[in-house]
Amino acid sequence: MSVDKLTISASDLGRRRTTGKIKQIAEPYLYLSPSIILICLVIFTPLVIGISYAFQSMHLFNPGDVEWIGFEHFEKIYSDRKFFIALKNTFWWTFGSVLLQFSLGLGLALLLKQGFHGRKVFQALIFLPWAVPTFLSALIWAWLFNPVIGPLPHWFVSLGMLDEPYNILADPDFALFGPIIANVWFGISFFAITLLASLQSIPDEMYEAAAIDGASKWQIFSKITLPFLAPMIVITVMLRTVWIANFADLIYVMTGGGAANSTQILSTYIFTTAFKKLDFGYASAVSVVLLVLLLLFATLLLKMRQKFVRVN
Amino acid sequence: MSVISKPNLALTIGKYLALACYLAFALFPLYWLFKISVTPEKLIYTDGIALWPSEYTFDNFKSVILLTDFLVYFKNSIIVSFGTAAITTIIAAAAGYAFSRFNFRGKKVIIGIMLITQMFPLLIIIAPIYKIIAGLGLLNTLTSLIVVYTAFNVPFATFLMQSFFDGIPKDLEEAAMIDGCSRFQAVRKVVFPLTLPGLAATLGFVFTAAWSELLFAIMLINSNDTMTFPVGLLTFVSKFSVDWGQMMAAGVFALIPSCLFFIFIQRYLVQGLTSGAVKG
Amino acid sequence: MARIELKNISKSYGNIEVMRDINLDFADGEFIVLVGPSGCGKSTLLRMIAGLETISGGDLFIEEVRVNDVEPRDRDVAMVFQSYALYPHMDVARNMGFSLEIRGEKAEIIKGRTAKSAKTLGLGALLERLPKALSGGQRQRVAMGRAIARDPKVFLFDEPLSNLDASLRAEMRLEIAKLHKRLAASMIYVTHDQVEALTLADRIVVLNEGEIQQVGKPLELYEQPRNLFVANFIGSPQMNIMKAEFTDNRLVLENGERLEVDVSLALNEVAHFGIRPEHISIVGVNEGHAIGEADVVERLGSDSNIYVNVENIGQILVRYHGDISLEVGDKFGLKFNLDRSHLFDLNGMAIR
Incomplete structure (x- = not known):
């Protein structure tokens, strides 16, 4: 075994292992991220806003006149x-x-x-x-x-x-x-x-x-x-x-x-x-x-x- | 089925009779659409209930193309449907691949979230989406429709793609990776060619869905230049005194792309759902 | 061609450790067989060497380089899968040349190498076929050809013959043995079939429940199993194991028979007495160590397996070379060849 090789791999050991692991854990999330981001932005954000309308008085006739009215x-x-x-x-x-x-x-x-x-x-x-x-x-x-x-x-x-x-x-x-x-x-x-x-x-x-x-x-x-x-x-x-x-x-x-x-x-x-x-x-x-x-x-x-x- | 049974005449007749009933039920309304579209305007009511008009004409088709904005609507719908189908398929393929090949924290939660998107009344989010799109200045653009349609079609498309990926043995990618491929190369050279039917099925499915969407299109589009087919077709009802013949002719045109697509893909759709279930 | 070293390798899924303390050192050109019952971790170990499975702890060296975090593609190993994993959309030639293609070799080099390995395996006439047009045996050959064509440092085999029928399996076994001789390459081979293990291996690694039970040359494992597990696992038919006790300076079986064994051993620890079926001979009723009655006689032509019921001990299997004129119900004596017997302590470890 050459001494050089050994030193390199030993000094690199810690860092390389963590980056390898992070990469591996992150991989599926990377593939999922476009769909998750899209769904959150286009479906869930409006959904939350939409649900909040249920507790507001909201007529499109008079857009300025919005108030919280509870149940x-x-x-x-x-x-x-x-x-x-x-x-x-x-x-x-x-x-x-x-x-x-x-x-x-x-x-x-x-x-x-x-x-x-x-x-x-x-x-x-x-x-x-x-x-x-x-x-x-x-x-x-x-x-x-x-x-x-x-x-x-x-x-x-x-x-x-x-x-x-x-x-x-x-x-x-x-x-x-x-x-x-x-x-x-x-x-x-x-x-x-x-x-x-x-x-x-x-x-x-x-x-x-x-x-x-x-x-x-x-x-x-x-x-x-x-x-x-x-x-x-x-x-x-x-x-x-x-x-x-x-x-x-x-x-x-x-x-x-x-x-x-x-x-x-x-x-x-x-x-x-x-x-x-x-x-x-x-x-x-x-x-x-x-x-x-x-x-x-x-x-x-x-x-x-x-x-x-x-x-x- | 490979269980051998004696051919029973009554049963066989019953089977074909049932098949004929299904076929008649499925196709008769489409036939009626076609019949009205070839009925001359003056005969629409007099020959209303006849199975075939005493005279027929293709004038309705001609006038739809020449006298209305039909071609504009058609072009818009093609752009929106193809755009949605292409983007959705890419995004869903990535997500489906992750579901099929990895076990990771939060997988069940994400699947749950995707299921929930299929469950609530769409109406609840139409108004907020309208406000957001208006705020971004994207009303009356085809882009806004593509983005919204994509978001709504991604969940089902993801499950579909997942079942296609599930049908491709993991060994193949591993073999490719040992043969010197990076994961990306393995997917491109081995998984991708094998999943082409799956991609086609997903593409066609989303295309069909986007092609017929009406609700968002009504809300987000009201300029004639960017109307999609369904909205345009509805304006036939309101704008003129309803010209049924023209409208049905336009309807026949509207059917052609989605039906062609569907005839081509339905085999893969069944196959995709099956292969996923087999590996299960 | 490479030396492979595993140091303190362990594997866990979440909090569950399924494999621990794996220390192995494979010499250049050695044929190693990993053997064990299903679920023992042999495939996982192989996949860790291939880089398909992450290594939870310890270090893996190939040619003195630590490769724990090296991608499979950079390890220069070839693997033959149980399912063969042939690319269904590529013909045989492209399947075999795929790794060279990925490496960016010139077309004529790829062609030469595939042709050569195809010839080695007798696949010359099939080069343009798709995998679906091949028989099971042909597919298996293509999978091997794919590995040979790339000339890797190490060959990995994951139960490559288990999907073949018995005669093809024997034929391919021979083929693999010849291949190893010719290529003189390092090979690691996973199987649950001990015949494959015994016939192919330079050294066998017996695994059970994620731990190494014994490492040794095939006959070593047969002759000196280190524990009960190996004793039971290696050898077919299985070794007979009976309870034994140490009383009055003698080893006593449950039928009261006192056995003459080497008193220099730590006999007070003995709990089990083991004897292989081929080391028992059939003698007159009162001449042997036990008296039994034939229950079932299996005649295999070359050998006969005789299942004998022995009072207070249970069933003992005797292997007789050649045919024997015995009927079910016949009574006779059994004589154990004590020089070839095995003794195990309470923990199942061999005493020797």
């Missing part, structure tokens, strides 16, 4: 009849959309999992609605429900579901079905894609083993497929539920919350309050309530997942 908005929500109508509608809108999107999406994923002629082309076409811009979907469906230019009301009559062809979007009893159907049309793909991906990740040996063990098709589905999918299902359902509850575009374009508030959900209510009445303070307060409800829901679902889902 006044929240007290007002408590006695706001429209809020509770919107809350109820939000529930039905979200529940109906998620349930139908999920069950139809699962059916589609199971069909796609099996091979058939032209599967590739079929898969490309069947997922198309997802690529359609939301406002455009809303417009198309509004047209389809219109008895003058759309075929749906006439079909409903021939099926005996309606007495005469009229626009159900204008009927307070049925109006919410319109946006829900449009939403299902638009959202099946999302469930089908994620569920198809998880289905494909179940090893074939599992099915083979079950078949050899004498399981029927239904048993294979309920004892193997479903438990395997369960963790993915819970996450997907959670994300979609939250997303749909916040999703105002379809309803806003199709009915504007109309037919006597029968399609007014919380997010459209927030939108109208903010951009029609320009009452940003109250709109923010309603948003905060919605946010809290959604966080509660998500926590509850994740807790349930920990408890019931053991396969992972």
Whole structure:
């Protein structure tokens, strides 16, 4: 061993080790920093500001006139009849959309999992609605429900579901079905894609083993497929539920919350309050309530997942 | 599925029937859009519920291109969507790589933060964002849209990229590093070529999302020169007495890029989500 | 070609120390095999030498230079991975020449070197194929060729044969042995297969739970295991271990048999008596150290493994060279070759 080499490495030893370690620890943060900085600046800063509006009196009419009013908005929500109508509608809108999107999406994923002629082309076409811009979907469906230019009301009559062809979007009893159907049309793909991906990740040996063990098709589905999918299902359902509850575009374009508030959900209510009445303070307060409800829901679902889902 | 079962005729018919129903449900509305766009204006109401108009014309497409600002909107949307998709994919690839390859303090917190961005009502931040963008003097610029869209698309794109990286064995990078590559070289020469489908899927996904965004675009843009397609299309409703034929023709045009993109990428999207799950 | 020295190497994840006090000195050109059960830390140790895993404590020297903080790419080592880690998007030639390409060698030099190492491994006809078009054995050869082509200071092998079937494994084992002879390069080889360890190694390092159990030449480990772990781990079939006690100046087994062993040893510490299956012979009922009844007879052709139930001791495995006319249930005596027996104390350390 040459003496020079030894002295150099000994004197360098301390410094080199620390720089090496710092570099190694910092590396992942370096890669994450652009996204974190962007998210903090563009999403979280405005979010905090937005939440603070909930505690201020804020009308865009008179921008100078901003004052802190504490929980006044929240007290007002408590006695706001429209809020509770919107809350109820939000529930039905979200529940109906998620349930139908999920069950139809699962059916589609199971069909796609099996091979058939032209599967590739079929898969490309069947997922198309997802690529359609939301406002455009809303417009198309509004047209389809219109008895003058759309075929749906006439079909409903021939099926005996309606007495005469009229626009159900204008009927307070049925109006919410319109946006829900449009939403299902638009959202099946999302469930089908994620569920198809998880289905494909179940090893074939599992099915083979079950078949050899004498399981029927239904048993294979309920004892193997479903438990395997369960963790993915819970996450997907959670994300979609939250997303749909916040999703105002379809309803806003199709009915504007109309037919006597029968399609007014919380997010459209927030939108109208903010951009029609320009009452940003109250709109923010309603948003905060919605946010809290959604966080509660998500926590509850994740807790349930920990408890019931053991396969992972 | 490799479980062999006897072909059951009723079951097979049922299967194809179900497939046909799905296909009809998915495509009929798009067909209707196309039908209206080729219906001459005078027949829009009289042939309103006919499955195919008694006469058809491509005049609506012509007049959309020649008589409206359609091309401007189209160009703006292309710039915004491509810009957003490119920047988002780069940022998300870096973040997804960090999630896939490193264990570090605060990883769970950061994942949690990214999940939360997918959860709250967007409306709550639209007003503050408007104020900030206005304060920066960036209203009516495409840049502001690109920045905002990028921020909102980064979280999901990151998870997507992570699952693609998870599908590439770590051994490959290590082998490359032993073969003399720096980490950066290893990523560029080995990981990058293998993750091209993933990058394409993410690119296409974000492109589609940016292409159809309406809410921020309405808020942040109101000059005709910088309007994106969705906003421009909505002005068809308000500006003129609604010309449905033209509007639907414009809608057909609007569909083309995102649908093409989507048909091309959906295979990789499924594949990406799968490979991540397999390695899990 | 290099001397490698590990001084007090340790590894911890967070507060958990998984490896400690690793002191090793590998001579230039030596073939070292790291062997141990899964989770013993052998792969971690190899990856620390490669630079893929950080070293938590101690110093690692390659050719007298401390390389703890040197990037893998600057260590001039080559590694063959268990998964082979072939670059799926590059053909065989490019896979093998990749390190030279990175180093910026001229195209013709790369071509020459890859061709040469391809020829060595019989890969000449496959140079333009992609890895996915190769069989498992061919992939394994390419992975080796990649290492050879770059002519590194040290070759590292991480269980390179464990994904091959038995006959291919034997063939490649021979190939690696020849390779070492021809290149005379330093090689460090990780495996859990003791046959690979015994046949390939100049010296074997036995690891368990992050600690070195014994370092030695293959036969040394077989003949003089330093402790119970090595005694059990090296040798197939496994050594028979029975409890033993020291009474009345004699070593006594649990069936009451007194054994004639060297009294100069510290017999009062003996707790276990070990004897390999091949060092037991079958004799008449009252002629041996124990009486047993055949439970299972495995006939391998060249050898027979006889599992014998012995009262108060349990099952003892006897290896008989050739075939033997025994039936299950037959009774006979067992005679231990005491010169080849092993004694261990309460802590499992060998007494010798």
